Amino acid sequence: MTAFFQGILGASSMALGALIAVAWQPGRKFLAAVMAFGSGTLMAAIALEIASSVYRSANVVVLVGGFLFGGVLFISLSKYIDEHGAFYVNPPLVVAMWWNTKFLNPMSWWTTLPIVR
Structure with missing residues (x-):
C-alpha cells in the first residue's frame, strides 16, 4: 500500500x-x-x-x-x-556567428566553414 x-x-x-x-x-x-x-x-x-x-x-x-x-x-x-562541422548543424549558432562577424567583414564567416567530407 x-x-x-x-x-x-x-x-x-x-x-x-x-x-x-x-x-x-x-x-x-x-x-x-x-x-x-x-x-x-x-x-x-x-x-x-x-x-x-x-x-x-x-x-x-x-x-x-x-x-x-x-x-x-x-x-x-x-x-x-x-x-569537423557539427557546430554548423545548429542554424541559430551559425546565425549568431554570422551576426557577430558581419560588421567586421561580411564574408569572413563563410571562410570559417569547414569542408564536410
Whole structure:
C-alpha cells in the first residue's frame, strides 16, 4: 500500500507540472537553469552509482583513472566533432556567428566553414 501512494505521489508531479506550465510561462534563462540542474543531478546520480560499484570491486586508483580517462575522451571527441562541422548543424549558432562577424567583414564567416567530407 505504501508503494501505491508513493507511485501516486511521483506520478502527480507530472500533472502538477502541467498545470503550472499552463498558468505560468517561465523565461528562457529559468528553463535553462532548471534543465541544467536536472541533467547535472541525473549525471551525478549515475556517476555515484558507477563510482560506488567500481570502488567496491577495484580500488581508488582505478576509479580516478576511469574518471580522468572519461573526461579526456569526452573533451577530445567533443573538440573533434566541433572541428569537423557539427557546430554548423545548429542554424541559430551559425546565425549568431554570422551576426557577430558581419560588421567586421561580411564574408569572413563563410571562410570559417569547414569542408564536410
